[in-house]
Amino acid sequence: MTLLEKLNQDMKQAMKNKDKETLSVIRMVKASLQNESIKLGKDVLSEDEELTILSREVKQRKDSLQEFKSAEREDLVQKTETELHILEKYMPKQLTNEELKAIVQSTIEEVNATSKKDIGKVMSAIMPKVKGRADGSQINKLVQKQLSN
Incomplete structure (x- = not known):
């Protein structure tokens, strides 16, 4: 439907x-x-x-x-x-924090991101994967946290 x-x-x-x-x-x-x-x-x-x-x-x-x-x-x-x-009620099921962290981590490895300069590259690769299932600002925070380690 x-x-x-x-x-x-x-x-x-x-x-x-x-x-x-x-x-x-x-x-x-x-x-x-x-x-x-x-x-x-x-x-x-x-x-x-x-x-x-x-x-x-x-x-x-x-x-x-x-x-x-x-x-x-x-x-x-x-x-x-x-x-x-x-x-x-009409949105797809939202991803859990653990699922998001896993997607962020795999995407960072996928695009070979190493520093905060690569945030744009990572975000452009992640967003199509999680479209409608996660908030962009939440993903951005996770990406920044991962890349600052």
């Missing part, structure tokens, strides 16, 4: 349940998918493209959450956390 099919199915269920928050989030994601397909001039997006859009939506919510917390806007924090929770 594609992401769009799952969203349509969940949207119908949210309408039946009168779940306004879920319905709103699903509509936002569907709009993002539609906009991207128009931008790319495609009728159907690939699974990878759908995942990229979904990851972008999650990242936007996480960034907003940090801003709202620093501004002490509890009403917006609550709303954004709810949206984030709904979006994460």
Whole structure:
């Protein structure tokens, strides 16, 4: 089942349940998918493209959450956390810290990285491997830690 099919199915269920928050989030994601397909001039997006859009939506919510917390806007924090929770149901299973460390280590060896100057090279090799399954800033910290040893 594609992401769009799952969203349509969940949207119908949210309408039946009168779940306004879920319905709103699903509509936002569907709009993002539609906009991207128009931008790319495609009728159907690939699974990878759908995942990229979904990851972008999650990242936007996480960034907003940090801003709202620093501004002490509890009403917006609550709303954004709810949206984030709904979006994460559509994301692939996230990698554990141990899995990430193993991927980082193998990629560092793969690209023969030896110093912090090689962070860009390592990151560009890792990101396609973990797309949608790990946060980029978390990976960056792990790479920096490994390369500083």
